[in-house]
Amino acid sequence: MSASSLLGDIADVGRDRSRGGYSRHGFDSAELSLREWFVAEAADRGLDVTCDRNGNLWAWWGPPGPDAIITGSHLDSVPGGGAFDGPLGVVSALAAVDAMRAKGIKPSKPFAIVVFAEEEGGRFGVACLGSRLMSGAIDPATALNLRDPDGISFAEAVSAAGLDPARMGRDDEALANIGCFIELHVEQGRGLIDLDAPVGVASSILAHGRWRFSFTGEGNHAGATPIGDRRDPMLPASQLVLAARAAASSVDGARATIGRIQPIPGGTNVIASTVDVWLDARAATDEVTRNVVAEIKAAGLSAAEAEGCELTVTEESYGDTVIFDPVLRDRLAAQLGGVPALPTGAGHDAGILAAHVPTAMLFVRNPTGISHAPAEHAEPDDCEAGVAALATVLEHHLST
Known part of the structure; x- marks a missing residue:
């Protein structure tokens, strides 16, 4: 056949x-x-x-x-x-x-x-x-x-x-x-x-791998919580998407992709307590790939601190x-x-x-x-x- x-x-x-x-x-x-x-x-x-x-x-x-x-x-x-x-x-x-x-x-x-x-x-x-x-x-x-x-x-x-x-x-x-x-x-x-x-x-x-960025803030009511009182993990999570594109764009042949974002609990009228973001990063060598990820991580930590959130990064898989x-x-x-x-x-x-x-x-x-x-x-x-x-x-x- x-x-x-x-x-x-x-x-x-x-x-x-x-x-x-x-x-x-x-x-x-x-x-x-x-x-x-x-x-x-x-x-x-x-x-x-x-x-x-x-x-x-x-x-x-x-x-x-x-x-x-x-x-x-x-x-x-x-x-x-x-x-x-x-x-x-x-x-x-x-x-x-x-x-x-x-x-x-x-x-x-x-x-x-x-x-x-x-x-x-x-x-x-x-x-x-x-x-x-x-x-x-x-x-x-x-x-x-x-x-x-x-x-x-x-x-x-x-x-x-x-x-x-x-x-x-x-x-x-x-x-x-x-x-x-x-x-x-x-x-x-x-x-x-x-x-x-x-x-x-x-x-x-x-060389390529997958990393999970977990931003933790404070879950709360979307209508009852003033903007100035929020610790919203969705903000640093969204900034990470832009940081990934910027980091990869600055290195010839590098690729960085955010293809999955999971807010918890995920309600339309709820400020998330945690947002998990998955990064796929690839480049010609191990050193270049890890340097790109390090730049993205630094941007994520800075964005999390600015919003009063915390960030944990977990390497889920990697191949040289x-x-x-x-x-x-x-x-x-x-x-x-x-x-x-x-x-x-x-x-x-x-x-x-x-x-x-x-x-x-x-x-x-x-x-x-x-x-x-x-x-x-x-x-x-x-x-x-x-x-x-x-x-x-x-x-x-x-x-x-």
């Missing part, structure tokens, strides 16, 4: 009628439906599916073993995300298996398609939980205590899905099985558009600059006829695994340049070019 056809099969799962696009979050009903769909698709191809102790799905073509060639991606989304981020890599892996089988190819090495759990962090706030847990990049107790907006803990969610929270954590056996990981993904930006190329390879990922394995990157580019290599500002499971195993990424052109939004897109012909590229590099790796 084609990648576009497989995407069509899941097009109605997790549609977000209020935001547009899709809201499919780790271990919610939509994502669980997609996991069931993947298991069924893998079984139809004779692949044996297992679920590791961190909730990642593995569909093996032949017996599992060490130094396996692994491809795949994720099925969850950001709130109101596009149809391609994550699922394109999964459906392309299935379609690549179909393409290799049609040519009579049988892997001479262990091979699997992986679906990583909770990659976007759209439900529990930390991205790439499945790969972070597997690789030991996050403490299991920290992960299990994360809570979604409804107060459900990650431990409760995975338990409801049939997993044992007590077994979650670094999985050396799973890591040892990965000889290399090749992730296909829709491009999140305009690089391939400007290069007029349908497919490319990744060279690096910007990732340089993908240059030998593997160049080998893939050569196998595909010299496709371009380009950096990305987006994080991926491949970036988490890069510290432990050789990893590479293929990008498929996105004509809108938009991602994490309903307008994210990839043309059917480009999707098929991505499948062909993935099948080509997998064929090379599985036959040598």
